[in-house]
Amino acid sequence: MMETTAQREAAPSVAWAAGTLVLTAVVGALAKIFGVIVAPGMRGVASQKAMDVTELVSASLGYTFAALLVALICGGSFELARVRKIGIGSRGSVVATSGLVVALASPAVVQRLHTMAALALAIVTSFIVIAAGITTLRAAHTRAIGAILTMLALAGLLRPAAWQLTALAGEQASLGLYQTGRALATIAVVLHALAVLLGAAWLGTRSPWRGRLLANAAVVLAFVVTYVAAKEWSDSPPSAVQAVLRGSLSHAAVPLPLGLSSIAAFLVPASILLALVALVQRAQPPAVLAALALALLSHGAFDVPLQALAVTAAAQWAMLAMVDDRSMWSALVAQRAGVQQPTSADSPNA
Numbered sequence: 001m002m003e004t005t006a007q008r009e010a011a012p013s014v015a016w017a018a019g020t021l022v023l024t025a026v027v028g029a030l031a032k033i034f035g036v037i038v039a040p041g042m043r044g045v046a047s048q049k050a051m052d053v054t055e056l057v058s059a060s061l062g063y064t065f066a067a068l069l070v071a072l073i074c075g076g077s078f079e080l081a082r083v084r085k086i087g088i089g090s091r092g093s094v095v096a097t098s099g100l101v102v103a104l105a106s107p108a109v110v111q112r113l114h115t116m117a118a119l120a121l122a123i124v125t126s127f128i129v130i131a132a133g134i135t136t137l138r139a140a141h142t143r144a145i146g147a148i149l150t151m152l153a154l155a156g157l158l159r160p161a162a163w164q165l166t167a168l169a170g171e172q173a174s175l176g177l178y179q180t181g182r183a184l185a186t187i188a189v190v191l192h193a194l195a196v197l198l199g200a201a202w203l204g205t206r207s208p209w210r211g212r213l214l215a216n217a218a219v220v221l222a223f224v225v226t227y228v229a230a231k232e233w234s235d236s237p238p239s240a241v242q243a244v245l246r247g248s249l250s251h252a253a254v255p256l257p258l259g260l261s262s263i264a265a266f267l268v269p270a271s272i273l274l275a276l277v278a279l280v281q282r283a284q285p286p287a288v289l290a291a292l293a294l295a296l297l298s299h300g301a302f303d304v305p306l307q308a309l310a311v312t313a314a315a316q317w318a319m320l321a322m323v324d325d326r327s328m329w330s331a332l333v334a335q336r337a338g339v340q341q342p343t344s345a346d347s348p349n350a
Contacts (some may be wrong), residue, residue, distance in 0.1 A: 006212055009096040014320045015286045017075060019289035021317060025067040025279055028297045028310060032272045037225075041247030045115035062306060066109070069294075069309040073098050076316030085323040089176055090135045094316060097128050101312045105305035118303040122160040125302040129153035133316030135322070141285070144202040144323040145292050149315055155300030156311070158188035163303075189260045192267055192300040199274055199296055206281050214280065218273035226251075226266040271296040287321035290314075 002288045020238035035058040042051050077098050104121040107113060133150030137328040141254065165181030168174070203215040209231040229245035238246065248263040276291035 014079065014317065015319070017072070018286035018290075020072065020075075022279055022286055024065065024072055024313070025275060025290045025293035025297070026062060027068060028294060028306075029272055029275050029279075030063045031058065031299055031306070032283065033064045034058040035062055037248050037269060037272070038244065039248070041244035045243045045247070046126060053315065055168065060179050061202060065108075066105075066306060066309060069313050070102055072313040073316060076313060076320060079320050083320070085325055086135060086241060086319060089130055089246075092133055093318065094128055094319065097124055098312055101125050101128065101308055105309055113303075115307060118146040118305075119160050119164065121305065121308050122156055122301075122303040126153045126156040126309040129156065129302075129311050129315045132319050136318045137323040140173045140244070142288060142318055144198060144228065145295065145314075145318045148195045148198055148292065148295055149311070149318060151191045151198070151309065152295060152298060152300040153251070155188040155195070156298075156302040158191070159301055162188060167274060184262055188300065189264045189267070193263055196267055196270055196296065197340075199278070199292060200270075202292075203274065203277055203281070206284060207335065210281055214277045215274065219270060220274055220278050222266055222270035225269045226262065229265065230262060268299065270301055276313045285321055285324070287317050287326075291318040291321060326336035 035117045036055060037049075039058045041053050042054055046054070069202075077095045079084070080095050083091055101121065101124055104117060104124065107117070129149050130153040133146045133148075133153055136146035136149065138146075162185035165177050167186065169177035169181060200215045200219055204212040205214075225245060226249065228242050229249045231242075248266060275296040278289045278293040278296070281289050294310045294314035295318075298307040298314070302308040302311060
């Protein structure tokens with residue numbers, strides 16, 4: 001009996017939080033759609049009433065998303081403190097610094113973060129995500145999310161460094177610093193693109209319909225959105241939809257990368273749509289899917305408080321999913337069923 005109790009304490013189940021994780025990711029995706037894709041581009045295009053309604057919906061979703069993320073981070077910290085299958089150094093550093101992320105992001109509820117506070121938030125969050133990413137690479141069912149977290153964390157470190165170098169270059173009139181900043185921004189976009197590509201590939205291998213078909217549809221739709229926003233219509237003025245998308249994506253994308261501004265713009269809708277695709281999968285554990293969705297919603301930009309909270313929650317619950325026996329066996333059974341399904345379909349008796 002003592003051994004059984006110890007085993008249960010060593011690997012607590014995360015099934016109790018499945019509904020909250022999925023709800024948080026859904027609210028986050030909606031908050032991103034309204035707050036990133038729709039609202040910024042409506043200024044000067046839509047009527048004042050439409051803008052007020054959109055901004056109200058966007059703010060409501062954003063505050064709800066933030067509250068749910070803080071609750072998940074608190075719950076994840078409590079569960080990680082009980083886990084024995086993860087080294088005390090990894091989980092201790094994640095738990096300790098997760099509270100610091102919440103503290104640094106909290107002032108953004110009432111005011112815009114100071115530049116140095118946003119920089120500190122990005123650095124602290126990146127170290128948490130790197131630690132969680134390296135840790136979750138150890139298990140087969142969380143290896144993909146571990147690689148995605150690691151790439152996003154590196155992008156999250158490079159992005160604020162690029163902004164600071166370019167700002168310093170402007171003050172000192174240094175072309176070398178400016179080019180270095182743009183190079184770092186380019187590497188950050190490449191890492192973000194690789195993380196999104198890996199997420200799409202992983203989702204595409206989960207199932208033929210919910211996975212492959214929807215992941216491909218998400219990528220195509222993101223491409224269409226980016227194309228409509230970027231295309232110049234010389235024969236007629238842009239439509240309201242095009243004007244909104246162009247204004248929103250120009251604000252959301254990083255303008256610094258060398259020749260990759262269009263890719264940076266494409267990654268914004270692609271990440272949101274792939275996060276939604278992750279949430280409709282059925283064969284995978286909800287903790288893994290929600291962690292993937294929240295990681296994609298962070299866009300590798302951790303100087304934004306909501307995105308820093310989202311990737312912190314993703315990092316914590318990816319670690320918990322790694323040591324959750326139920327999640328592991330559920331993923332293994334689903335993978336075996338996916339491998340055996342084509343064989344049975346090709347048999348003469350099928």
